[in-house]
Amino acid sequence: MGRFLFGIIIGVLLLPAGAWAWFKYGHPPVAVADAPLPFERQITHVPLNARIDKEAxxxxxxxxNEATFVAGAHIYREQCAFCHGVSGEKSKIGGNMFPGVPQLWESHGHGVVGVSDDPPGETYWKVANGIRLSGMPAYNKILSETEMWQVSVLLANADKPLPPTALILLKQPLNLDAATAAPAPPADLGR
Ligand code: HEC
Structure with missing residues (x-):
């Protein structure tokens, strides 16, 4: 009996020690290019989906309508395109993050474009609260509720014909953002 208890105590002590050694020396994934942990995606998505089902x-x-789509497209350009790409151009940054960033103007076949198959309330939840450990920011302190709805309703309609006034914003190349956002550096920079 004494030996049995001793065995249990050693086992209980070894478990956290083993886990600690694996974290320290076992090369668990930390770089973007590392392989995911087994079932990582499934495990993180179960609680996310449960939470969204409850709260969205x-x-x-x-x-x-057109006013919403145009407002949504402006917000998308300013806040999202950098990671989620534009119509006809994928984001380079988005492909070099883990988890990778879904490209929201890309067609998946079956007529779905980006998250057009998700109800706008689900996208609204993700935009408002962000997705932990993924790089998806929470916008509830950055955008107003109306703005979050405008961009969510736009994305829910990504598979439909959109008015040219919105499309013009969604089709402009990504590097235009950088070109127009900052003034050119002074010519004598670095001298
Ligand atoms: C810094 C990069 C980044 C920015 C900026 C960003 N996102 Fe994301 N977003 C992510 C990542 C990474 C994911 C994937 C999360 C995951 O796999 O769980 C994501 C996921 C999403 C999803 C869920 C996609 C799906 O397939 O279910 C939606 C919707 C979304 N983002 C909308 C937006 C909107 C709208 C904006 C702008 C208001 C935005 N994101 C800004 C990185 C970003």
């Missing part, structure tokens, strides 16, 4: 708001607070 139902009806959108804005109409799916």
């Amino acid at each position: 708001p139902g009806a959108a607070a804005v109409q799916a």
